[in-house]
Amino acid sequence: MQFISLTLKRVGFGVVLLLIVLILNFFxxxxxxxxxxxxxAIDAGGADEEMMDAIRKDYGLDLPIWEQLLKxxxxxxxxxxxxxxxxxxxxxxxILERLPATLLLVISAQLLAITVGVVLGVxxxxxxxxxxxxxxxxxxxxxxxAPVFWTGIMLIIxxxxxxxxxxxxxxxxxxxxxxxxxxxxxxxxxxxxxxxxLASIFVALYxxxxxxxxxxxxxxxxxxxxxxKGLSEFLVVYKHALRNALLPVVTMAGMVFSGVISGAVxxxxxxxxxxxxxxxxxxxxxxxxxxxxxxxxxxxxxVVVANLLTDMxxxxxxxxxxxxxx
Amino acid sequence: xxxxxxxxxxxxxxFRDENPFMEIFRMYLKNxxAVLGLLVLLLIVFISLIGxFIYSVDxxxxxxxxxxxxGEQGFILGTDYLGRDLLAQIIHGGKVTxxxxxxxxxxxVVIGITIGSLSGFYSGWIEELLMRITEFFQVLPTLLFxxxxxxxxxxxxxxxxxxxxxxxxxxxxxxxxxxxxxxRELEYVTASRSVGARDIYLIMRVILPNALPPxxxxxxxxxxxxILFEAGLSFLGLSDPNVMSWxxxxxxxxxxxxxxxxxxxxxxMAIFMTVLAISLVGDGLNDSLNPKLRKR
Numbered sequence: 276m277q278f279i280s281l282t283l284k285r286v287g288f289g290v291v292l293l294l295i296v297l298i299l300n301f302f303x304x305x306x307x308x309x310x311x312x313x314x315x316a317i318d319a320g321g322a323d324e325e326m327m328d329a330i331r332k333d334y335g336l337d338l339p340i341w342e343q344l345l346k347x348x349x350x351x352x353x354x355x356x357x358x359x360x361x362x363x364x365x366x367x368x369x370i371l372e373r374l375p376a377t378l379l380l381v382i383s384a385q386l387l388a389i390t391v392g393v394v395l396g397v398x399x400x401x402x403x404x405x406x407x408x409x410x411x412x413x414x415x416x417x418x419x420x421a422p423v424f425w426t427g428i429m430l431i432i433x434x435x436x437x438x439x440x441x442x443x444x445x446x447x448x449x450x451x452x453x454x455x456x457x458x459x460x461x462x463x464x465x466x467x468x469x470x471x472x473l474a475s476i477f478v479a480l481y482x483x484x485x486x487x488x489x490x491x492x493x494x495x496x497x498x499x500x501x502x503x504k505g506l507s508e509f510l511v512v513y514k515h516a517l518r519n520a521l522l523p524v525v526t527m528a529g530m531v532f533s534g535v536i537s538g539a540v541x542x543x544x545x546x547x548x549x550x551x552x553x554x555x556x557x558x559x560x561x562x563x564x565x566x567x568x569x570x571x572x573x574x575x576x577x578v579v580v581a582n583l584l585t586d587m588x589x590x591x592x593x594x595x596x597x598x599x600x601x
Numbered sequence: 602x603x604x605x606x607x608x609x610x611x612x613x614x615x616f617r618d619e620n621p622f623m624e625i626f627r628m629y630l631k632n633x634x635a636v637l638g639l640l641v642l643l644l645i646v647f648i649s650l651i652g653x654f655i656y657s658v659d660x661x662x663x664x665x666x667x668x669x670x671x672g673e674q675g676f677i678l679g680t681d682y683l684g685r686d687l688l689a690q691i692i693h694g695g696k697v698t699x700x701x702x703x704x705x706x707x708x709x710v711v712i713g714i715t716i717g718s719l720s721g722f723y724s725g726w727i728e729e730l731l732m733r734i735t736e737f738f739q740v741l742p743t744l745l746f747x748x749x750x751x752x753x754x755x756x757x758x759x760x761x762x763x764x765x766x767x768x769x770x771x772x773x774x775x776x777x778x779x780x781x782x783x784x785r786e787l788e789y790v791t792a793s794r795s796v797g798a799r800d801i802y803l804i805m806r807v808i809l810p811n812a813l814p815p816x817x818x819x820x821x822x823x824x825x826x827x828i829l830f831e832a833g834l835s836f837l838g839l840s841d842p843n844v845m846s847w848x849x850x851x852x853x854x855x856x857x858x859x860x861x862x863x864x865x866x867x868x869x870m871a872i873f874m875t876v877l878a879i880s881l882v883g884d885g886l887n888d889s890l891n892p893k894l895r896k897r
Binding site: 296 | 748
């Protein structure tokens with residue numbers, strides 16, 4: 276029961292955060308020099324003052340600002356994020372069309388980073404002075420310092436140019452019509468380099484965290500008890516200790532989600548991945564304000580949902596905090 | 602610590618013969634990778650400041666055919682897609698990259714310390730409000746938000762600096778707040794409160810100086826992440842067109858990955874080396890400022 280009410284409280288807080296994003300969006304739109312009338316006038320090759328006023332009236336720009344804000348919020352509530360003059364399609368449709376590619380990239384990169392990070396971290400924790408341990412330290416430094424778009428470019432040069440194993444970019448090969456399983460394999464083939472690139476920023480983070488928390492857990496009483504019972508080293512580490520050592524990793528996975536989205540924008544650009552990131556960059560170069568702000572709102576939404584999910588996952592993994600508040 | 606000194610009379614003269622900064626410096630010098638990082642960083646700063654005077658080729662001038670390979674025709678790093686000298690671009694780009702990195706980091710440290718110290722010092726609605734603001738900025742997809750600001754208000758260096766600083770302060774705020782929460786309960790704070798110190802004095806003169814070590818470490822690392830951030834924005838084409846920066850060189854030559862990879866490799870290498878050097882310095886400071894907290 277308490278689990279449900281806590282979850283509801285989290286959802287409520289998420290809604291408030293998104294509302295603030297929307298209000299911020301609205302004021303950014305108004306603070307920026309130029310409005311829709313200017314955009315249309317430039318597109319049409321010029322317009323007189325009278326016509327500009329007519330356009331402003333058409334779009335409700337002559338109303339008091341708070342009334343405009345309420346209208347904007349009411350529209351977003353029914354998922355109407357406006358119309359993109361550049362793509363000639365509603366912003367919501369445009370975003371929904373691009374969202375799956377971004378989610379595929381972001382989720383596969385996160386899973387890859389967590390898996391590799393935890394495995395490295397656990398191996399390092401079992402032998403704190405060993406070679407893996409030093410490797411993790413070096414990896415953490417390199418992973419943090421290398422610009423992600425540079426990593427991507429280097430991977431393209433290595434694995435698409437010198438050794439042509441992987442395609443240089445895109446979601447799939449458009450020159451050949453594929454269906455079903457073959458299409459899926461083709462997408463996976465295109466996904467390899469982008470997801471490795473995006474994961475490279477976070478592997479180091481997770482491995483350092485997993486190493487530290489595993490060292491903590493391995494020193495605790497219940498692990499000693501498990502060992503004293505005569506359980507094998509493997510069982511103790513991977514069944515008893517790992518579950519607890521994973522908790523900080525899960526928390527971190529939720530916390531860095533907005534960072535993952537930022538990284539995805541750069542990785543998508545390097546690999547011409549047709550997701551929200553490339554859309555945002557194109558929209559910005561085309562000065563397509565409704566699309567830009569729509570993407571900003573939508574990606575905040577994704578981060579809020581990801582935070583909620585990690586929060587729930589955390590409570591499922593750790594029964595102790597399932598009912599306590601924070 | 603305070604308890605002990607009240608129980609035992611400590612001869613303070615023993616500790617006075619060395620300046621605390623010298624002691625930190627001595628600790629720092631013992632860490633070889635940190636010293637190496639500092640040397641590399643100083644070299645990069647030196648090249649960026651003095652380099653343009655010594656190697657005075659204009660980074661915007663087309664000097665030879667596009668994509669001249671490194672070493673040919675006397676161009677040490679070759680030329681870019683417009684036939685401009687890549688070495689000149691990298692030397693000139695360093696200044697902008699470092700300047701934006703440092704000033705954006707400074708801005709985020711100022712915002713972070715202000716919000717973190719107020720939310721750690723006061724409880725009640727101020728704390729609640731500031732924590733909510735911090736959480737809001739944690740949810741915001743930072744790069745997208747900065748892209749929007751730069752796109753709407755124009756790609757000039759002050760706007761870019763602001764756009765980076767305004768989204769990067771949450772880590773500093775969290776660390777400052779954690780330190781304030783710990784220190785505000787200590788005896789010496791209670792002591793100065795009891796003799797009538799005002800809040801502003803307690804925050805600025807009593808708590809903040811003692812909270813500084815982890816903030817200094819974080820501030821150092823912030824310079825590195827601000828440089829990465831600026832490089833990312835420039836790579837996407839959101840850079841001031843009147844100046845050269847490492848990210849912008851990569852962004853300009855982006856389409857030619859397969860034909861001429863070297864134009865993208867060298868500027869990226871420069872960013873990588875700089876941020877790596879800063880990270881090493883940050884780690885070294887962390888060890889020398891908190892010798893007791895040294896990691897396993």
